Amino acid sequence: MATRITNLSRLLTTLLHETPPFPSGSSSHGVIGKIRADPFGRSGSFSHYSSATAVAVPKESDGVMGSRRVGLEILGVLKDYEEYRRSLYGEITHKALLVDAVGTLVVPSQPMAQIYREIGEKYGVEYSEVEILNRYRRAYGQPWGRSRLRYVDDGRPFWQYIVSSSTGCSDSQYFEELYNYYTTEKAWHLCDPDAEKVFKALRKAGVKLAVVSNFDTRLRPVLRALNCDHWFDAVAVSAEVEAEKPNPTIFLKACELLGVKPEDAVHVGDDRRNDVWGARDAGCDAWLWGSDVPVFQGGCSKDRCPGLRKRSI
Template sequence: MALMATRTKLFRLLTTLTTKAPILGSGSCSNGVKGPVRVDRGGGLGLTAYSTSAVAQQEPGVVGSRHMGLEILGVKDYEDYRRSLYGEITHKALLVDAVGTLVVPSQPMAQIYRKIGEKYGVEYSEAEILNRYRRAYEQPWGRSRLRYVNDGRPFWQYIVSSSTGCSDSQYFEELYNYYTTNKAWHLCDPDAEKVFQALRKAGVKVAVVSNFDTRLRPLLQALNCEHWFDAVAVSAEVEAEKPNPTIFLKACELLGVKPEDAVHVGDDRRNDIWGARDAGCDAWLWGSDVHSFKEVAQRVGVQV
């Protein structure tokens, strides 16, 4: 009876904590958040290298109540709660963010824009390129909140020309193709392959969930890691960008699991954590809740 009462209390607390975050819609950066925000690093032609707590400031009551509740509950208590319901393996599926979690750029975006652009007449400094990139990225994109449609070319052409002042088509194509190669990106965690193999051997399905254009699949092939995953949910194909819960639900559908049986790991609190929880998934913040894929596997209940 005591165990049942504890489970009931834990369930009520967890339900309260994980259902307060609002469904924030698609992944546009022009979301009304005051102050500087990190742009979504999803697809492409580089990313900005800055982040702030502006999103947390947007709804301090929601973030604070969840944080306070998790402190009361405790990580170990929560994991024990999951195991009391599901057994030693706490989740049937792992969803993984791409940029910033699975892969990271090998060089700063502005450096590459400047380096490749020199032969096309780009004269802006790296600092100027970065500032112009940020401003362009944060603007509403046409009538749609979807930036990455199909190959994302129209969006990225706008970003490149706005960032550098250069509209040369050859320059754009060289940049665009560069970010599909293993020169542009590298894996965040060198133990990723070993961990994903152990997870799948234990029966845990694994999928990538990313705001990216259709270059994500050839990029995963270039990095020789596409075979690590049972499914890939790309915003350009799903036609929904994180934090829209649709993309997480699609990933769960592709894996054949219920959202409550999946945990998503990503480095963006708004897009990854709030979005996944809105879909009904569990979620851990990369670099805060977990720091390596080995740690992710251990929390799921798989020893590597």
């Protein structure tokens, strides 16, 4: 019988620091964009990051020693919350790991505005990438009046509104080409190409794994295209669950699918409101990606892999 994991934070920290550092040449043009992406090319919670933001790759001197320092900081950050959870549930044990999809597990391969413009040129789109990004932000920030949920089924009505508002183009062929592009492996890549080693180690140790994501029904094809769907025991998609993070319902559904109690699960995601607060409202433990957990790859701290932030189409 698989062994039960006690204090998953220590296991993750150990695993994260045993694999090679994140390769500095893995990002395009020597930079890593700080992007937060949605299933249709969105780059936003815009109060913090946008796809237009980029930072230089850190020097090699920021490597292993920096990751060890951050590892110690992580344990300190978690200490107070772990003590609080011990007061509620006793000694901390985690039987399940829930993982956010876009921005934590996967990221868009190109900035949203760039793809909108490049594909849109043959359909008459004339806006610059900056104009598209600004119009996108305004459109996405407006209430979606047709439903309390943005992502219903395949999300087409919502994304048609976003694309036409962002580009000024309502051509159905343009929309379909753009929409379908974000269902392919060309549009996405894994945040950490070596993440599979960590997930396999966790499953071997008896930890159940699930993806919890605000996404439409294209998430499953995306995970299959990236050949990572088999890493997980369950997938909770907002379009299927009919609840979007930070609504605790989606986290509770993930726990139900895994057959664990919420207090036995920890969720890792990059959005403090949607991932951390939402998961904790459901009774789960929660760690912030890029802060409490640096990355799924060892030797890679928040400062060394600064582009791993959230949410695209």
